Amino acid sequence: MTDQIKRKLQDEIDALEHELIHELPKEIKKAAALGDLSENAEYHMAKQRQEFVKARVRQIGKRLADLSMVNMNNIPHDRVGLGSTVKIFDNTKNEEMQYKLVTSEESDVATGKISTTSPIGRALLNKKVGDEVIVDSPNGKRELEILSLSTIHDVIEPEEAGA
Numbered sequence: 001m002t003d004q005i006k007r008k009l010q011d012e013i014d015a016l017e018h019e020l021i022h023e024l025p026k027e028i029k030k031a032a033a034l035g036d037l038s039e040n041a042e043y044h045m046a047k048q049r050q051e052f053v054k055a056r057v058r059q060i061g062k063r064l065a066d067l068s069m070v071n072m073n074n075i076p077h078d079r080v081g082l083g084s085t086v087k088i089f090d091n092t093k094n095e096e097m098q099y100k101l102v103t104s105e106e107s108d109v110a111t112g113k114i115s116t117t118s119p120i121g122r123a124l125l126n127k128k129v130g131d132e133v134i135v136d137s138p139n140g141k142r143e144l145e146i147l148s149l150s151t152i153h154d155v156i157e158p159e160e161a162g163a
Helices: 002-032 041-068 119-124 152-162
Strands: 085-090 095-102 113-115 132-137 140-150
Touching (some): 113 119, 119 132, 119 140
Parallel strands (some): 095 113
Antiparallel strands (some): 085 095
16 A cells, blocks of 8 residues: 555656756746846746745655655554544434545545544544544534444455465
């Protein structure tokens, strides 16, 4: 799971670095040749883009470093953690729902993938089947009960056993 994210982030860094090294210097040089830099919109836009790209490369680099620190041994086997699929009963809405806890890069609420840093994700972390949690969401407080749990280890270990 984290290897896919790392590849995706590394691909983005590679594309941004290519833009930073090859494309933006050409744009800046071309814009500078147009004359007076104080009123040169193309030059200022290219310089702003250059600063944005540098900041984004630093941001992604930090995220890659954070992801490299993910240790599968630290993810619990019997409690909700990264990669867990959790079936919950929402007492507030009176309905069952299923979520998979993922990194912020993989988050897609429409498909049931929620970030471990989202309000629901944070509330569910380290909880067990039968636990009830109260979530402060933008729509108000929600009471959730954990009905079932499948951790990332339940998915990985059968794959390794079959290999």
